[in-house]
Amino acid sequence: MxxxxxxxxxxxxxxxxxxxxxxxxxxxxxxxxxxxxxxxxxxxxxxxxxxxxxxxxxxxxxxxxxxxxxxxxGWWTKYSEIRLIDLENRILSVLTSIFKTWYVHVGPIVGEDDKIWTVLLNKDSQNTPLVLLHGFAAGLGFWCKNFDDLAKDRPVYAIDLLGFGRSSRPHFAKKCEDSEQQMVDSIEAWRKQLNLEKFILLGHSFGGYLATSYAINHPDRVKHLILADPWGFSEIPPHLNLSLRLRVLSVILYPFTYFNPLAAVRATGPLGPWLVKKMRGDISLKYDDVLSDSGIILEYIYQCNSQYPSGETAFHSFISKFAYAKNPMIRRFDKIKSEIPITVMFGQYSWISKESAITLRSQRPNSYVNIEVIPNAGHHLYSDRPKLFNKIVNETCKISDLGLDVDNTYAKEIPNNLLNDTFRWKFDKYIEEETKEMDEEEQEAVIKGVKVNQNTVTVK
CATH class of the missing domain: 1.20.58 (Methane Monooxygenase Hydroxylase; Chain G, domain 1)
Structure with missing residues (x-):
């Protein structure tokens, strides 16, 4: 027994x-x-x-x-819709651009009458719109350091994903495949309501996962796909070399995998804000330069996640082994239409694995796949290094406007700092296998060729 x-x-x-x-x-x-x-x-x-x-x-x-x-x-938790509205208004007050916020009614996608909270900047521009999808447990307020720069030359839309922030909180399907499709359907219904023919789609973390799924399902609507530190792309490693301490911890924490990721925030009731501060106090530091009160962003996180965990429950159905996706995108790269240009951005010190981007590029040798690594940035690269993040996104959008992303001609070399310790040994192994029967001059030529055009690198 x-x-x-x-x-x-x-x-x-x-x-x-x-x-x-x-x-x-x-x-x-x-x-x-x-x-x-x-x-x-x-x-x-x-x-x-x-x-x-x-x-x-x-x-x-x-x-x-x-x-x-x-x-x-809202009895046990300290959730207040009025407070959430006030916090969002205070966050968006740092913007210098004119913007509009409103609910877009998308109909009975999951619930009876779902609605998606939306912000729009620079609505009069005729350039291709940019649509932003936030990550897990976030909201559109997280983009406050990016809106002004990104909206200089084009319309910028950002939404609270269905089940998150101020959007509707319906009951999603229990199976991850079904709930993923429901989320994608909600984005498409939102697009139809706004009559957007084609747009540049940018998703961060979990938003990157959904953006990719949307591009697979509706390829004719995505002019360029930008993935910012995307979650859910890599396979679960067959053999995780965990230390004894981590293995013991994983056994102890295993029963908690049945709970939603942020269940403790709601279960602790009035202590929830304190718990958010202890868990994610680092995020407040990222907004110190734009928000007079650093506690605003932490309370915003709490108010977004102390409500009924609709999107959180859906996300919970997606995950396996604490941090990996049950159905990772690396299995579906072949389903992304070759005509869709892709830009992948990583924070240099992010916990997100970068290997999937190399695989993506190697599987699409004739398509535009550009990989960027933002130095001195973590998972929240858009707030860690906002100016550099905005610069890369704007350059990508201009390349898309000019039609220079139809093939890999203008894709940059793979950055050296992409080859971190988790990947470098595989890269070195590839070089070693390719050059083991060559003399020194031939070896140098191969290594130089790989660095010039690393689309040819396939790491298994």
Whole structure:
């Protein structure tokens, strides 16, 4: 039983089935307690564990339902729609450009009448619009350091993804494939309402994942795809070389994978803002130069995520092994239309793996795939180095306007700082295999050729 229990837990489709399993195990344990006078230490251990689980599971379900109800009413949490509106207004007040915010009603995509909160800048420009999709647990206010620069030459739209920020909070499908399609459908319905024929689509992190999925589903609408530190592209490594400390920690934290990522923020109720400050206090430092009160952005994060976790629950269905995607984009690169130009941007010190970008470029040798690495930036590269981020995005948009992204002619070399420690050994291995039977001059020629045109590099 000791060895079977973890396997059964792993194979259970949901906690509902696990609860049923615990219930019947509890009955069996009572039976064994009543009729067996001589029990081994292992049997006693199993009975004790089973009884504990049978106590925890009902309490968990009751508490979960209570928190969900409290999240909707705002009773237990400190969520306030009025406060969220005020915080967003204060964040957007740093803009010098004229902008408009409003709800775009997209109809019954997931709920009965879904609506997407939208901001628009420079609406009169005739250049190709730029559409921004934020990452997980964020909102359109996160782009406040980018709006003015990006909107100088073109219309810029940013939205709160369905299920996030101030947009509607419907119940998404439980399967990740279905909920992903629902999110993509909501973006397409939003586009139709605004009559946008074609646009440049930029997504950060989880927004990059959805932007790619949208480009696969609606290729004729995307003029250029810009991915900023995109999440969910790499496969789960077959063998993770974790330290003993991390392996023990992963076992301890495994039960928490059944919870939404930010469940603790809502479960702690009035302590939620303090928890956000402890968890993501670093983000406030990124906005110190534009916001007079650094606590505004942290409270904005709290107000965005202390509501009913609609989009968060959908995102939870996407993830596997804590941080990876169940259906990573690297498996779907072949479905991206070859005519769609792609720019991938990374923060130099981001935790996001950069290997998938190399694979993407190698699989699209005749398509425009440009890779940029922003130095001294992390995952939130748009706020870490906003001026450089804006410069790269604007240059990419101008290249798109001029039609210079139809092939790889104007794509830059792969930056040297892209080849970090996690990838460099594979790159070196590739060079070693290609040059092992060559003399020194031929080896130098190959290495030089790879550096000049690294579209040819395929790392397996």
């Amino acid at each position: 000791t060895f079977i229990l973890p396997y059964i837990v792993h194979r259970c489709a949901s906690l509902n089935y696990f609860a049923i399993f615990c219930f019947w195990s509890y009955l069996l344990s009572l039976y064994s307690t009543k009729y067996y006078t001589l029990r081994s230490t292992e049997r006693m251990f199993n009975i004790t564990i089973t009884k504990i689980l049978c106590t925890i599971i009902p309490i968990y379900y009751i508490f979960k339902k209570m928190v969900e109800a409290w999240s909707k009413s």
